[in-house]
Amino acid sequence: MRIAVIAGDGIGKDVTAEAVKVLGRVSEVFGCAITLEPLPWSADHYLKTGETLPANGYDLLRSFDAVFVGALGDPRVADNRHARDILLGTRFELDLYVNYRPVRLLDERLCPLKDRGPADVNFTVFRENTEGVYVGIGGRFKPGTADEVAIQEEINTYKGVHRIIKHAFAFAAERGHTKVCMADKSNAMQQGHALWQRVFKEVAADYPAIVATHQYIDALAMFLVKDPGQYQVIVTNNLFGDIITDIGGALQGGLGMAASGNIHPGRTSLFEPVHGSAPPLAGKNLANPVGAILSSALMLETLGHPQEAAAIERAVEAAIAARQTTTDIGGTLGTREVGDWITHAIKP
Numbered sequence: 001m002r003i004a005v006i007a008g009d010g011i012g013k014d015v016t017a018e019a020v021k022v023l024g025r026v027s028e029v030f031g032c033a034i035t036l037e038p039l040p041w042s043a044d045h046y047l048k049t050g051e052t053l054p055a056n057g058y059d060l061l062r063s064f065d066a067v068f069v070g071a072l073g074d075p076r077v078a079d080n081r082h083a084r085d086i087l088l089g090t091r092f093e094l095d096l097y098v099n100y101r102p103v104r105l106l107d108e109r110l111c112p113l114k115d116r117g118p119a120d121v122n123f124t125v126f127r128e129n130t131e132g133v134y135v136g137i138g139g140r141f142k143p144g145t146a147d148e149v150a151i152q153e154e155i156n157t158y159k160g161v162h163r164i165i166k167h168a169f170a171f172a173a174e175r176g177h178t179k180v181c182m183a184d185k186s187n188a189m190q191q192g193h194a195l196w197q198r199v200f201k202e203v204a205a206d207y208p209a210i211v212a213t214h215q216y217i218d219a220l221a222m223f224l225v226k227d228p229g230q231y232q233v234i235v236t237n238n239l240f241g242d243i244i245t246d247i248g249g250a251l252q253g254g255l256g257m258a259a260s261g262n263i264h265p266g267r268t269s270l271f272e273p274v275h276g277s278a279p280p281l282a283g284k285n286l287a288n289p290v291g292a293i294l295s296s297a298l299m300l301e302t303l304g305h306p307q308e309a310a311a312i313e314r315a316v317e318a319a320i321a322a323r324q325t326t327t328d329i330g331g332t333l334g335t336r337e338v339g340d341w342i343t344h345a346i347k348p
């Protein structure tokens with residue numbers, strides 16, 4: 001496996017170093033060759049060279065089996081241009097239409113909800129990753145005046161909606177799940193989300209063994225907090241998925257715990273922790289590396305190495321159970337010490 005590694009900015013660098021250690025150990029223990037090739041793309045690189053990524057950047061990424069990213073975002077780049085080109089750009093250019101977000105609570109202690117445990121928080125969100133309101137279509141008329149008009153369009157295509165819903169059902173069927181819930185706002189957004197309704201019913205008909213349910217996104221947000229145990233697989237659009245996966249992160253114990261994949265099945269895909277670059281924590285050995293380490297497990301799982309992925313997950317679970325964690329989730333260790341602990345706990 002050849003993996004491009006973009007550590008990026010802030011704590012992205014800190015947590016990536018730990019994921020790299022873990023992957024090195026997996027390579028040793030399982031005898032699988034994992035080549036990690038660092039790419040310097042970051043705010044530092046942009047400020048030094050004026051380049052966010054090189055002209056052949058996306059082609060270069062396509063030449064790898066997968067891409068691993070720490071986090072991007074730096075207060076010195078006010079418009080976050082480099083982050084937009086590297087992260088959003090790659091999602092669009094490599095057509096990474098599946099945002100894969102498992103939400104699994106590893107220990108009751110980490111859950112902010114009263115009387116909820118791991119059995120109640122264990123579901124997967126599939127967020128459409130290439131359409132919706134994030135395509136950047138729109139404009140501003142008379143900006144900066146009292147007459148300003150701002151237009152931001154939401155794009156929903158049959159192809160885009162179909163492929164993410166299909167992916168959610170295929171995943172559910174493969175994992176033996178019995179329920180898929182689609183969330184939209186079709187009561188208020190009567191054009192775009194009517195398409196989601198139509199396609200959801202169409203795809204659900206191909207999976208008679210799976211119960212297909214629908215919730216409006218506002219109701220789903222409430223039920224994620226009141227009764228998260230009802231969900232197995234959730235599928236939704238780009239904006240709503242962005243928001244509810246942060247709720248998911250909170251249910252798991254915080255942003256430092258959450259992992260994600262940006263996937264085009266069968267093609268080069270990108271894996272990253274859900275959190276950002278958290279500038280105040282950067283370089284202080286404070287960031288929780290678990291989200292990044294679990295993202296490396298998602299990467300191995302997606303590349304067809306489920307045993308190696310499971311070994312990483314077991315090592316993380318052991319660290320949580322033994323309270324060998326960073327301070328954000330109640331431990332006393334630093335980023336590097338947690339990374340070391342998990343690295344040593346990797347076993348076949």
Ligand SMILES: NC(=O)c1ccc[n+]([C@@H]2O[C@H](COP(=O)([O-])OP(=O)(O)OC[C@H]3O[C@@H](n4cnc5c(N)ncnc54)[C@H](O)[C@@H]3O)[C@@H](O)[C@H]2O)c1
Nearest residue numbers: 071072073074255256274275276277278279281287288328
């Ligand atoms: N995918 C990405 O690369 C990504 C995602 C979100 C934000 N960003 C960027 O990151 C920068 C900071 O954004 P933000 O502050 O809104 O979000 P953030 O995720 O960096 O931080 C939000 C909060 O969570 C805490 N936190 C985040 N990750 C943590 C970890 N691993 N361990 C412990 N605590 C952690 C932070 O200290 C902060 O209190 C911005 O430039 C933003 O654009 C990047």
